[in-house]
Amino acid sequence: MRSSQTSVSFGFLMLALAFLFAPVASAQNVPFPNPVPGGGACPNSFGMSIADVTVQPGEIFELVVSVDNPNPIVDFVWGINSPSPASCQFLATETGAGIAAYSAANGSLPPGTCDLFTNPAEVFGFMVFVNGPYQSSIYGTEMFRVTCVAGMTPGEVALPWMVEGNGAGYACGEAIVTIADPTPALTEVMRGDVNLDTSCNLTDAINLLDYLYVGNFDTTCPDACDVDDSGSVNLADAVNLLSGLFGGGFMLEDRCMPDATSDPLAECIGSPCP
């Protein structure tokens, strides 16, 4: 029976060396090394996955690297690239719950053969399980957590990753980071609360008529004056406001609501609504 150490593959060592010397020159747009001998098509058979995430511009977030493999894992090398660190940059990498459980059960991971390296454009790691193979069914599937920071420009970033393990298994894939386009929350207004004091009453009707016909009252919230949500402020709003206040049949909402209607009125400034 081979020991776990003697089963460390030649391919693993070559790939590890390739990783070791490649990332220094990888400030941007790192070409990802194809782990398959001869550069053939890379399968996705190792059970490795990195879930896609949606984040806000500038958000610091984590990518969780999982390996769900029914077979004992003796050694592996893995890596993930960011083709555009301005869009998604790696900050730090730490072992996840699965490897932490393995370490607790088998002793610490040996430095030099079980290491993680992080730079803004690339993360890579080597693992050799000298005290016994790693089995995700025993120790858990969560291998690593990669802390990243998203860029400020909304869009999708594809982060290619790969793993080579046990000298014979390969997997490649992409983690998609979607940087959301933040849409501003709609300002809430109380239609009819012309003077923005959080209630609708006769004073608002007087202020609205003043605004329309006298000019002593001004408004920073046209939507509050647009009582009937018609998209314009005119006498009908004053009439409807009085009707709503004094039982004339107009249904005055009398509560804060977002202005979901597209209209040419200027954005409300100073609304007391939340």
Ligand SMILES: [Ca+2]
């Ligand atoms: Ca009012």
Ligand SMILES: [Ca+2]
């Ligand atoms: Ca109106």
